Amino acid sequence: MNLKIAVLSGDGIGPxxxxxxxxxxxxxGVVYDHEFVFEDALMGAVAIDKTGxxxxxxxxxxxxxxxAVLFGAIGDPKYDNNPSAKVRPEQGLLKLRKELGLxxxxxxxxxxxxxxxxxxxxxxxxxxxxxxxxxxxxxxxYFGEKKLNDAGTxxxxxxxxxxxxxxxxxxxxxxAAQNRRKKVxxxxxxxxxxxxRLWRKVVKKxxxxxxxxxxxxxxxxxxxxQIILNPKQFDVILTENLFGDILSDEASVITGSIGLLASxxxxxxxxxxxxxHGSYPQAKGKNIANPIASILSAAMLLEHFGLHKEAxxxxxxxxxxxxxxxxTIDLKADSKFGTNEVGDxxxxxx
Amino acid sequence: MNLKIAVLSGDGIGPxxxxxxxxxxxxxGVVYDHEFVFEDALMGAVAIDKTGxxxxxxxxxxxxxxxAVLFGAIGDPKYDNNPSAKVRPEQGLLKLRKELGLxxxxxxxxxxxxxxxxxxxxxxxxxxxxxxxxxxxxxxxYFGEKKLNDAGTxxxxxxxxxxxxxxxxxxxxxxAAQNRRKKVxxxxxxxxxxxxRLWRKVVKKxxxxxxxxxxxxxxxxxxxxQIILNPKQFDVILTENLFGDILSDEASVITGSIGLLASxxxxxxxxxxxxxHGSYPQAKGKNIANPIASILSAAMLLEHFGLHKEAxxxxxxxxxxxxxxxxTIDLKADSKFGTNEVGDxxxxxx
Ligand SMILES: CC(C)[C@H](C(=O)O)[C@@H](O)C(=O)O
Ligand SMILES: CC(C)[C@H](C(=O)O)[C@@H](O)C(=O)O
Numbered sequence: 175m176n177l178k179i180a181v182l183s184g185d186g187i188g189p190x191x192x193x194x195x196x197x198x199x200x201x202x203g204v205v206y207d208h209e210f211v212f213e214d215a216l217m218g219a220v221a222i223d224k225t226g227x228x229x230x231x232x233x234x235x236x237x238x239x240x241x242a243v244l245f246g247a248i249g250d251p252k253y254d255n256n257p258s259a260k261v262r263p264e265q266g267l268l269k270l271r272k273e274l275g276l277x278x279x280x281x282x283x284x285x286x287x288x289x290x291x292x293x294x295x296x297x298x299x300x301x302x303x304x305x306x307x308x309x310x311x312x313x314x315x316y317f318g319e320k321k322l323n324d325a326g327t328x329x330x331x332x333x334x335x336x337x338x339x340x341x342x343x344x345x346x347x348x349x350a351a352q353n354r355r356k357k358v359x360x361x362x363x364x365x366x367x368x369x370x371r372l373w374r375k376v377v378k379k380x381x382x383x384x385x386x387x388x389x390x391x392x393x394x395x396x397x398x399x400q401i402i403l404n405p406k407q408f409d410v411i412l413t414e415n416l417f418g419d420i421l422s423d424e425a426s427v428i429t430g431s432i433g434l435l436a437s438x439x440x441x442x443x444x445x446x447x448x449x450x451h452g453s454y455p456q457a458k459g460k461n462i463a464n465p466i467a468s469i470l471s472a473a474m475l476l477e478h479f480g481l482h483k484e485a486x487x488x489x490x491x492x493x494x495x496x497x498x499x500x501x502t503i504d505l506k507a508d509s510k511f512g513t514n515e516v517g518d519x520x521x522x523x524x
Numbered sequence: 525m526n527l528k529i530a531v532l533s534g535d536g537i538g539p540x541x542x543x544x545x546x547x548x549x550x551x552x553g554v555v556y557d558h559e560f561v562f563e564d565a566l567m568g569a570v571a572i573d574k575t576g577x578x579x580x581x582x583x584x585x586x587x588x589x590x591x592a593v594l595f596g597a598i599g600d601p602k603y604d605n606n607p608s609a610k611v612r613p614e615q616g617l618l619k620l621r622k623e624l625g626l627x628x629x630x631x632x633x634x635x636x637x638x639x640x641x642x643x644x645x646x647x648x649x650x651x652x653x654x655x656x657x658x659x660x661x662x663x664x665x666y667f668g669e670k671k672l673n674d675a676g677t678x679x680x681x682x683x684x685x686x687x688x689x690x691x692x693x694x695x696x697x698x699x700a701a702q703n704r705r706k707k708v709x710x711x712x713x714x715x716x717x718x719x720x721r722l723w724r725k726v727v728k729k730x731x732x733x734x735x736x737x738x739x740x741x742x743x744x745x746x747x748x749x750q751i752i753l754n755p756k757q758f759d760v761i762l763t764e765n766l767f768g769d770i771l772s773d774e775a776s777v778i779t780g781s782i783g784l785l786a787s788x789x790x791x792x793x794x795x796x797x798x799x800x801h802g803s804y805p806q807a808k809g810k811n812i813a814n815p816i817a818s819i820l821s822a823a824m825l826l827e828h829f830g831l832h833k834e835a836x837x838x839x840x841x842x843x844x845x846x847x848x849x850x851x852t853i854d855l856k857a858d859s860k861f862g863t864n865e866v867g868d869x870x871x872x873x874x
Binding site for chain 1: 677
């Protein structure tokens with residue numbers, strides 16, 4: 175197979191972890207005779223620094239015309255602590271998601287056997303947990319109108335959803351559930367929010383097409399608790415943009431480190447793959463960031479193109495690294511391996 | 525002291541747990557020679573059933589003219605699963621919060637020594653954790669304009685905040701921090717939301733009045749993870765309405781059961797005390813609901829009126845119940861004690 179992949183390393187630890195994902199894909203290409211052509215482009219704080227824009231036209235055009243996007247991380251404290259900055263790195267990622275129509279963000283959560291004791295949660299709570307979060311990614315409060323009055327004293331964000339936006343991701347979630355344990359848990363705040371009530375109505379309607387899948391509902395406050403109390407109850411979690419953002423970071427504790435969690439963002443035409451951790455600026459350039467989330471994002475990319483045995487090979491290589499303790503300090507405080515060494519190990523095993 | 529207390533037991537397990545709080549206050553009154561006069565009133569699904577309104581005028585008037593409100597729980601599945609219901613129990617609680625101006629909801633989180641092994645989290649993670657969540661309670665997406673188009677295909681909720689709304693709760697949070705470990709963590713999503721950026725700006729400004737208190741910031745997704753990874757890092761968490769709702773339910777896992785968590789909702793003139801758990805309809809009438817959250821809410825009421833030694837007495841009685849395993853099945857699966865027995869034990873110890 176021949177794939178053209180746009181690589182947006184982004185900010186903070188983005189470049190160093192994405193480099194390991196590229197190494198991995200390169201190794202897969204050699205072993206299985208595929209050609210992956212990488213094209214680097216700017217996005218985020220680094221793009222603002224160089225071009226004034228968080229998502230330069232050139233980057234967007236490239237992403238629109240490649241088979242897939244591999245993305246690192248975005249964000250820089252110099253913007254976070256400046257509430258009145260007009261241009262912000264995150265705008266680049268949000269615009270990219272919107273322009274590529276990446277409406278479904280898929281985040282699998284499953285602890286590794288050899289890491290069952292690395293979680294802050296007790297082993298019996300997490301052993302056997304295996305669920306996937308389907309987070310709506312191009313709607314909700316992320317994209318609704320934002321206002322600040324002239325005096326700078328009143329601000330607002332609009333959360334908006336349409337039946338169509340809800341329908342398309344709901345189908346994906348139910349299809350995924352059909353290939354899993356056949357349960358979808360819709361998370362919302364329908365006792366307070368109008369948008370949540372629309373979600374509930376639409377999801378119920380769509381669910382009629384999938385009589386083999388069980389549908390249940392949880393309020394988001396309860397869900398945030400249940401994910402910790404009893405993560406095994408979940409199979410597919412379906413939720414809106416902001417709730418998905420919060421719950422997926424929270425759920426990362428089940429695996430022991432957010433540095434292990436990959437995600438795929440899918441649209442009708444385009445696809446983007448990214449680790450769910452952020453730019454982690456404190457670790458930048460120190461060779462301590464965990465590259466596994468990025469490497470697993472590359473594996474999700476392979477799966478997306480039907481390269482299942484190749485993806486499996488990557489999963490196995492990652493498991494081997496974890497099993498042999500070739501991991502970064504987030505997983506083993508006294509580890510002598512860094513970002514690069516973990517990436518090398520994994521690509522060498524392939 | 526002479527206190528007139530409006531009692532809104534509400535729905536589900538509300539009445540049975542609030543009864544135990546009343547017993548406790550009654551016992552305190554006898555021992556310390558205070559007179560607590562309780563006046564019951566309707567709110568929630570039960571109020572809709574009887575009067576057609578979730579918050580009847582009479583109830584609101586009573587609450588406006590008493591010293592404090594003791595509130596149980598609200599919510600009924602028959603409304604949750606009917607997205608197009610026009611009248612909903614939760615509207616009663618939201619209206620009451622608004623009308624009484626209860627802008628600050630205070631939720632303390634601290635595990636009991638003898639329950640350190642009851643949490644899904646490992647002992648070393650939670651031992652020593654002790655923080656309080658200050659949740660803004662009368663603003664944000666809970667109260668912004670809600671819309672549904674005529675076709676029922678597009679819905680929206682507006683999240684709005686003003687400088688004034690942010691300022692008043694921020695002062696309370698910083699004052700509380702001054703009497704604690706002198707740290708405030710503001711939780712927001714300032715990399716995406718305009719309202720969060722306003723929060724950041726205002727909180728920074730207010731913080732200048734409290735040079736002895738350290739202020740830091742976390743994005744809500746990261747906060748949802750940090751509460752589980754390292755709860756000891758927190759002293760006072762300050763956040764907006766919806767984030768506070770999610771994070772406080774989540775944080776309940778630290779204590780082993782949401783059935784232990786009390787809250788105070790304060791305004792300039794009024795005060796309301798309630799357990800943070802919901803109406804838990806599946807447990808209604810079974811004598812299995814944990815009354816401790818309600819009893820501790822009564823203790824927060826006592827503290828609010830300066831009755832510190834009385835509150836301490838309640839805390840000690842609760843500790844004794846926990847220590848002697850006189851607890852409900854959420855804390856000890858094979859417990860033979862029910863809601864009533866736990867309430868009796870605690871009020872007898874006083
Ligand atoms: C960087 C930020 C805008 C982003 C989000 O909130 O979507 C990130 O947290 C994520 O989850 O991908
Ligand atoms: C019942 C519901 C409206 C309420 C809320 O979301 O505020 C509850 O969850 C709470 O936390 O008090």
